[in-house]
Amino acid sequence: MNLVELRSVGKxxxxxxxxxxxxxxxxxxxxxxxxxxxxxxSGSGKSTLCNLIGLLDVPSDGRLSCVGxxxxxxxxxxxxxxxxxxxxxxxxxxxxxxxxxAVENVMLPLQIRGVPYxxxxxxxxxHLDRVGLGSHLDRRPDQLSGGQKQRVAVARALVGxxxxxxxxxxxxxxxxxxxxxxxxxxRALNQEQQTTFVFCTHDQRLLDSVERRxxxxxxxxxxxxxx
Amino acid sequence: MRAWIVIALRNIWKNRRRSAYTILAIAFGYxxxxxxxxxxxxxxxxxxxxxxxxxxxxxxxxxxxxxxxxGRREPTEFLxxxxxxxxxxxxxxxxxxxxxxxxxxxxQGLVSNGQFSTVFVAxxxxxxxxxxxxxxxxxxxxxxxxxxxxxxxDDHPENVALSAGLADVLGVKAGDDVIATAPTVAGQINALxxxxxxxxxxxxxxxxxxxxxxxxxxxxxxxxxxSVDRIVVxxxxxxxxxxxxDWVQQQLDAAGLDMEVWTWVERAPFFAATERxxxxxxxxxxxxxxVIMVMSVVNTIGMSILERxxxxxxxxxxxxxxxxxxxxxxxxSFILGLLGSAVGFLLFLVAWSVxxxxxxxxIPPTYSKPIPLEVHFVTSNLLxxxxxxxxxxxxxxxAPARKAANLEVVDALGHI
Ligand SMILES: Nc1ncnc2c1ncn2[C@@H]1O[C@H](COP(=O)(O)OP(=O)(O)OP(=O)(O)O)[C@@H](O)[C@H]1O
Ligand SMILES: [Mg+2]
Numbered sequence: 001m002n003l004v005e006l007r008s009v010g011k012x013x014x015x016x017x018x019x020x021x022x023x024x025x026x027x028x029x030x031x032x033x034x035x036x037x038x039x040x041x042s043g044s045g046k047s048t049l050c051n052l053i054g055l056l057d058v059p060s061d062g063r064l065s066c067v068g069x070x071x072x073x074x075x076x077x078x079x080x081x082x083x084x085x086x087x088x089x090x091x092x093x094x095x096x097x098x099x100x101x102a103v104e105n106v107m108l109p110l111q112i113r114g115v116p117y118x119x120x121x122x123x124x125x126x127h128l129d130r131v132g133l134g135s136h137l138d139r140r141p142d143q144l145s146g147g148q149k150q151r152v153a154v155a156r157a158l159v160g161x162x163x164x165x166x167x168x169x170x171x172x173x174x175x176x177x178x179x180x181x182x183x184x185x186x187r188a189l190n191q192e193q194q195t196t197f198v199f200c201t202h203d204q205r206l207l208d209s210v211e212r213r214x215x216x217x218x219x220x221x222x223x224x225x226x227x
Numbered sequence: 228m229r230a231w232i233v234i235a236l237r238n239i240w241k242n243r244r245r246s247a248y249t250i251l252a253i254a255f256g257y258x259x260x261x262x263x264x265x266x267x268x269x270x271x272x273x274x275x276x277x278x279x280x281x282x283x284x285x286x287x288x289x290x291x292x293x294x295x296x297x298g299r300r301e302p303t304e305f306l307x308x309x310x311x312x313x314x315x316x317x318x319x320x321x322x323x324x325x326x327x328x329x330x331x332x333x334x335q336g337l338v339s340n341g342q343f344s345t346v347f348v349a350x351x352x353x354x355x356x357x358x359x360x361x362x363x364x365x366x367x368x369x370x371x372x373x374x375x376x377x378x379x380x381d382d383h384p385e386n387v388a389l390s391a392g393l394a395d396v397l398g399v400k401a402g403d404d405v406i407a408t409a410p411t412v413a414g415q416i417n418a419l420x421x422x423x424x425x426x427x428x429x430x431x432x433x434x435x436x437x438x439x440x441x442x443x444x445x446x447x448x449x450x451x452x453x454s455v456d457r458i459v460v461x462x463x464x465x466x467x468x469x470x471x472x473d474w475v476q477q478q479l480d481a482a483g484l485d486m487e488v489w490t491w492v493e494r495a496p497f498f499a500a501t502e503r504x505x506x507x508x509x510x511x512x513x514x515x516x517x518v519i520m521v522m523s524v525v526n527t528i529g530m531s532i533l534e535r536x537x538x539x540x541x542x543x544x545x546x547x548x549x550x551x552x553x554x555x556x557x558x559x560s561f562i563l564g565l566l567g568s569a570v571g572f573l574l575f576l577v578a579w580s581v582x583x584x585x586x587x588x589x590i591p592p593t594y595s596k597p598i599p600l601e602v603h604f605v606t607s608n609l610l611x612x613x614x615x616x617x618x619x620x621x622x623x624x625x626a627p628a629r630k631a632a633n634l635e636v637v638d639a640l641g642h643i
């Protein structure tokens with residue numbers, strides 16, 4: 001079974017005056033260990049797809065399973081547990097908790113899981129070391145550069161040993177050089193640990209190092225290429 | 228849990244200006260409620276001491292059954308005989324915690340200075356036993372001089388003391404004689420010379436020109452009887468008077484003595500009325516404090532939530548359940564309540580010391596002279612209000628926190 005399976009998935013937002021059909025007829029799989037980029041123009045539905053795969057939101061149509069579970073059958077609490085234990089997230093705006101230091105931010109997923117403090121700290125420190133921030137453990141987010149913040153976020157996404165990491169425009173707020181560095185870091189982690197990565201971007205330059213590219217146009221898959 | 232406390236403390240510090248307002252609102256509420264609570268306790272104990280000790284009402288009053296109902300028309304038909312008194316003294320006095328059992332006889336009639344007369348009411352009591360009851364008083368009343376001039380004494384049963392107003396009306400000086408006139412129990416008119424030795428302040432100004440204090444012997448002579456109309460019982464502590472009353476009643480019933488037993492509270496409606504009034508004022512004040520505090524907390528937590536919506540989305544994405552979000556803000560609010568109470572305690576200490584230092588005096592309603600105004604340090608009130616305000620603060624945060632927790636993760640994350 002694939003890590004992620006989507007069958008004719010659609011998503012319609014009903015929040016505004018008229019319903020917005022953000023996604024339709026999405027059928028795709030992501031296998032264990034893949035490194036996938038979802039790309040396409042602004043408004044094409046990348047974030048929507050990312051959120052569905054990451055169990056942050058539920059599809060309006062079709063069937064979606066992630067880490068072996070059908071999204072439609074899960075309660076809000078069950079989805080929270082799955083996200084905590086099996087899925088890591090990296091966000092465009094880094095989304096670090098401003099009052100927590102780098103290491104405390106990385107500890108969060110483990111603390112939510114109920115892991116004892118000392119163990120959380122040890123594992124968080126190890127992961128920060130892995131992303132090259134071993135000497136910045138106690139810095140607050142506002143004392144870190146954009147690239148450093150995103151490294152902390154990557155460490156936080158990986159600290160719980162997830163099967164899948166979702167990154168929605170992880171490089172959009174970074175300069176080109178740093179953006180490449182972050183993508184390279186994710187690629188390296190993917191190859192070392194066989195962790196599956198799915199990231200969204202509208203920046204075509206970042207696609208070179210990616211083995212699989214899914215292009216979205218107007219809420220549906222226009223192209224799915226490998227190699 | 229530890230992580231949530233860290234997050235809460237740091238956010239309180241980060242928004243210290245806003246937090247300070249909430250903490251101060253809680254602190255002033257805490258201090259205000261406890262200052263009034265301490266004042267209430269002072270009033271309570273002052274009135275209580277006045278009734279039990281200064282007026283020597285004791286803890287329990289024993290009367291012939293019917294004295295407080297039909298006896299109000301014909302008190303002399305409901306008297307306790309000397310033999311019954313002896314039995315009751317033996318029965319009640321057997322209890323270890325009973326310190327005084329003393330008979331009294333209330334009389335009324337006319338008192339004259341030789342030229343004109345006015346009505347009087349007097350309690351005839353055993354001076355040494357009254358002194359014993361008064362001696363056991365606590366608080367500022369203990370330091371007060373009760374009589375100006377001399378008091379009554381067992382050795383001089385003819386001595387009488389007058390309330391300041393009555394002495395004034397009669398225009399008598401210490402050493403003068405007064406003549407008390409009243410019908411005896413049998414119905415003849417009787418007159419008796421009293422030796423005026425000193426005056427006292429009646430606490431109730433309506434009675435200030437009518438009160439007299441005489442020895443039991445004096446009142447019995449005037450009424451030509453060896454009976455009494457009440458027996459006062461004083462225990463060495465105030466605990467569970469109801470049970471003590473029931474015990475005494477049982478002893479009397481078992482001995483075939485047809486008596487009624489009252490606690491001092493039941494015989495002092497003024498006390499209960501003051502209590503009720505204070506409780507209403509206290510409740511009102513408490514409600515005002517409560518509303519201000521809850522509004523302040525809801526506002527602060529609401530602002531926090533608004534500013535940290537994306538943070539809430541992030542925590543949810545990392546796997547925190549809805550419950551966890553509520554806990555996060557409830558903890559923050561609880562800490563605000565705790566800090567507010569702590570600062571409030573300091574404020575209270577300052578205000579309390581100031582009152583103690585200035586030793587202010589006031590004239591309470593129906594009183595005729597100023598008495599010291601105090602605020603008591605009631606440890607249990609101070610502790611319980613810390614618990615109460617902190618928990619209340621926590622509860623106040625639940626509604627806004629629940630709203631935050633119910634946000635869709637995607638919406639919270641998309642919030643800028
Ligand atoms: N919460 C929402 N309510 C209503 N419509 C929404 C919501 N979120 C997204 N949409 C709409 O759904 C469509 C897809 O949006 P989405 O954010 O997935 O695109 P995107 O590819 O991530 O774009 P971008 O590159 O700008 O991030 C858009 O038309 C958008 O306006
Ligand atoms: Mg997007």
